[in-house]
Amino acid sequence: MMLQKILTLTTPTRGCYNITAEIDNVIKEHAIKTGLCHVFIHHTSASLIISENADPDVLIDLETFMAKIVPDGDPLWIHADEGPDDMPAHIRSVITQNNLTIPITAGKIGLGTWQAVYLWEHRTHQYQRQITITLQS
Amino acid sequence: MMLQKILTLTTPTRGCYNITAEIDNVIKEHAIKTGLCHVFIHHTSASLIISENADPDVLIDLETFMAKIVPDGDPLWIHADEGPDDMPAHIRSVITQNNLTIPITAGKIGLGTWQAVYLWEHRTHQYQRQITITLQS
Amino acid sequence: MMLQKILTLTTPTRGCYNITAEIDNVIKEHAIKTGLCHVFIHHTSASLIISENADPDVLIDLETFMAKIVPDGDPLWIHADEGPDDMPAHIRSVITQNNLTIPITAGKIGLGTWQAVYLWEHRTHQYQRQITITLQS
Numbered sequence: 001m002m003l004q005k006i007l008t009l010t011t012p013t014r015g016c017y018n019i020t021a022e023i024d025n026v027i028k029e030h031a032i033k034t035g036l037c038h039v040f041i042h043h044t045s046a047s048l049i050i051s052e053n054a055d056p057d058v059l060i061d062l063e064t065f066m067a068k069i070v071p072d073g074d075p076l077w078i079h080a081d082e083g084p085d086d087m088p089a090h091i092r093s094v095i096t097q098n099n100l101t102i103p104i105t106a107g108k109i110g111l112g113t114w115q116a117v118y119l120w121e122h123r124t125h126q127y128q129r130q131i132t133i134t135l136q137s
Numbered sequence: 138m139m140l141q142k143i144l145t146l147t148t149p150t151r152g153c154y155n156i157t158a159e160i161d162n163v164i165k166e167h168a169i170k171t172g173l174c175h176v177f178i179h180h181t182s183a184s185l186i187i188s189e190n191a192d193p194d195v196l197i198d199l200e201t202f203m204a205k206i207v208p209d210g211d212p213l214w215i216h217a218d219e220g221p222d223d224m225p226a227h228i229r230s231v232i233t234q235n236n237l238t239i240p241i242t243a244g245k246i247g248l249g250t251w252q253a254v255y256l257w258e259h260r261t262h263q264y265q266r267q268i269t270i271t272l273q274s
Numbered sequence: 275m276m277l278q279k280i281l282t283l284t285t286p287t288r289g290c291y292n293i294t295a296e297i298d299n300v301i302k303e304h305a306i307k308t309g310l311c312h313v314f315i316h317h318t319s320a321s322l323i324i325s326e327n328a329d330p331d332v333l334i335d336l337e338t339f340m341a342k343i344v345p346d347g348d349p350l351w352i353h354a355d356e357g358p359d360d361m362p363a364h365i366r367s368v369i370t371q372n373n374l375t376i377p378i379t380a381g382k383i384g385l386g387t388w389q390a391v392y393l394w395e396h397r398t399h400q401y402q403r404q405i406t407i408t409l410q411s
Binding site: 139141175177178179180181206207213214215216218224227228230231232234235236238267269271273 | 375
């Protein structure tokens with residue numbers, strides 16, 4: 001069995017947004033016991049990561065890391081039409097993920113105790129982001 | 138339903154090669170309406186990314202970024218048997234992707250408007266690269 | 275067909291551990307000829323990569339790279355409750371992979387000649403790590 005559902009999410013500004021519950025709801029809605037959940041983001045300036053779910057400082061440090069290795073407004077970047085965060089957003093996306101596949105086990109998303117799924121918005125302005133979830137069982 | 142097809146591609150030199158049409162052709166050939174498309178590259182010095190499809194400057198900036206964080210010929214690298222781009226190619230592969238899963242929706246590859254799939258060749262010489270596409274519906 | 279199996283692995287210290295044989299054994303145990311093998315690690319401070327399988331220096335250079343771009347004990351990191359390798363382990367995980375999907379072809383794991391799957395432990399102490407393998411055919 002394979003089914004797809006589209007989620008549309010608004011990201012007010014740069015940062016990591018926990019979307020674990022949204023994904024788990026789709027799994028539970030369809031009463032899938034064992035399978036795989038595929039999550040895909042249809043953008044090149046926002047990405048998907050699985051990271052630590054307990055301490056918000058981890059999310060701050062992730063931003064600090066990216067600001068250090070891919071600085072906004074670096075004169076190195078040729079592609080800057082949409083501002084100083086334009087090319088950095090593409091690079092941040094390429095070195096993280098735009099697609100994740102996660103086990104479905106015992107009727108729910110099969111993450112570890114300390115894992116959450118985040119939509120990482122890399123642009124500094126507000127965006128609407130589209131995600132396709134594909135469930136397989 | 139699950140079927141596999143092998144693509145062999147020649148990469149003349151380092152850089153990003155848009156392989157979206159090649160993948161989409163395999164999907165259309167098999168008339169799959171809804172499903173998943175898995176793309177896997179059988180190498181450790183070339184990788185797969187999804188990135189911006191409109192401005193070629195983005196691809197130049199991706200190279201600039203990698204040249205900065207993983208410089209060719211850096212005396213830090215012990216593994217240099219095949220030249221100054223040998224170890225950097227392995228590192229570039231590890232921090233990008235060697236496998237992608239992409240939705241198939243409405244009979245074609247389910248990418249966003251600005252997304253394309255690229256084979257990123259990290260070696261500076263010409264190579265033949267093998268990719269396995271697995272379609273599921 | 276879809277089946278899941280959990281592997282528990284002990285990682286004595288930071289480093290890359292070749293888990294290709296463990297994965298291939300699960301595939302062979304279930305006599306799957308053509309399909310996909312999904313590997314998922316349930317942690318945020320260890321990750322999964324596919325890298326070069328022949329020269330151990332590659333694994334040393336991967337550590338050197340990470341030590342350079344994500345230094346342990348960097349005063350930049352706020353999240354340091356579990357020591358100087360705590361936040362670096364999360365960042366290393368985010369810029370590598372926590373899930374891989376690999377073709378199953380001709381009854382075995384469909385890797386290239388020079389590819390192996392590694393569990394990359396990013397913490398410096400000993401850990402038990404749980405991986406879920408999902409096979410599809």
